[in-house]
Amino acid sequence: MTGYHVYFKNKEVEPYHEIDLLTTLLSCISWKKYYGPIKLFCNQEFLDYIKEYGLDKAYDEINVDVSDTIPYKEYLDKYWSFNKIHVAKLISQIEEKFVILDNDFYVSTYYEFNWDLNFLGYHHEAYNINSPDNVYLDPKVFLNEENCDKLNWGIPPINCAFMYFNSKNLIDTWYNWVLGVIEINKDKPKNDFNSDTIFIEQRLLPTLCDALNLSYETLLPNCYLQYIPFNDDGHEWFPLIDSDLKYRELFNNFRHIWGMKRYYNQEKWRQKISDIQLKDLKLYHNYSEISSNFPQIISKCEEYLK
Numbered sequence: 001m002t003g004y005h006v007y008f009k010n011k012e013v014e015p016y017h018e019i020d021l022l023t024t025l026l027s028c029i030s031w032k033k034y035y036g037p038i039k040l041f042c043n044q045e046f047l048d049y050i051k052e053y054g055l056d057k058a059y060d061e062i063n064v065d066v067s068d069t070i071p072y073k074e075y076l077d078k079y080w081s082f083n084k085i086h087v088a089k090l091i092s093q094i095e096e097k098f099v100i101l102d103n104d105f106y107v108s109t110y111y112e113f114n115w116d117l118n119f120l121g122y123h124h125e126a127y128n129i130n131s132p133d134n135v136y137l138d139p140k141v142f143l144n145e146e147n148c149d150k151l152n153w154g155i156p157p158i159n160c161a162f163m164y165f166n167s168k169n170l171i172d173t174w175y176n177w178v179l180g181v182i183e184i185n186k187d188k189p190k191n192d193f194n195s196d197t198i199f200i201e202q203r204l205l206p207t208l209c210d211a212l213n214l215s216y217e218t219l220l221p222n223c224y225l226q227y228i229p230f231n232d233d234g235h236e237w238f239p240l241i242d243s244d245l246k247y248r249e250l251f252n253n254f255r256h257i258w259g260m261k262r263y264y265n266q267e268k269w270r271q272k273i274s275d276i277q278l279k280d281l282k283l284y285h286n287y288s289e290i291s292s293n294f295p296q297i298i299s300k301c302e303e304y305l306k
Contacts, residue, residue, distance in 0.1 A: 009046035121158035
């Protein structure tokens with residue numbers, strides 16, 4: 001099964017960015033070890049950046065041409081997830097089944113995915129529309145009433161850090177809906193908390209799976225409570241990850257940095273993340289070989305533990 005990363009760099013790197021590079025490296029080597037090739041769609045800026053660390057060597061194939069052909073390119077700051085959607089459309093023309101995983105997500109150890117499904121995402125998300133930090137706006141913000149009524153918005157959003165596709169019909173339908181949403185909203189003010197791009201990906205995709213009567217699931221049975229502030233005890237998950245050993249065992253198959261990037265400036269979380277990554281590297285891969293091939297990344301993350 002081919003895995004794809006899709007990343008278009010549009011801002012300067014931030015402090016402790018080597019943690020992100022190590023996550024991307026683990027995403028590459030883990031996928032190749034357990035499942036098959038890993039390929040990258042990116043812009044030239046991102047390729048130049050990872051080349052400084054030799055990270056381009058971790059990929060089986062890299063495409064920088066697509067970055068110049070994406071529709072609505074001037075609006076990608078508002079709709080950055082459209083990069084993945086556009087690439088999914090292109091891949092589906094030549095591959096029946098494939099995976100797009102975020103480069104801040106990796107499979108720590110082998111997990112047997114259900115490749116018979118039409119779509120497989122990471123986990124469901126719950127939200128409170130009255131929360132001041134809510135990222136899931138009313139669909140009527142983005143769609144006219146006629147189109148809004150065509151879909152069941154009771155379907156919970158799905159986190160798309162991991163997406164397995166086995167339905168060209170789903171991708172084609174999704175792409176057409178997304179083009180429509182962008183066209184009628186592109187010149188409106190950008191909403192807070194990346195709500196525009198989250199709508200076209202995590203909110204819209206599962207509703208289309210439902211509308212098309214497709215088989216779809218999530219990797220985790222636990223739902224992420226988007227309205228709960230991040231905390232040490234994991235209360236932002238329901239059921240709690242540690243409320244049952246089976247939840248913890250399943251959860252530990254996957255690593256996703258996502259919002260943890262906001263806490264790199266805190267030594268406690270910087271060390272914890274680096275510690276998990278380096279332990280995964282030692283436990284499941286050839287640490288010596290990886291350190292030799294990617295010395296800048298590994299040595300810097302080792303420093304964060306000191």
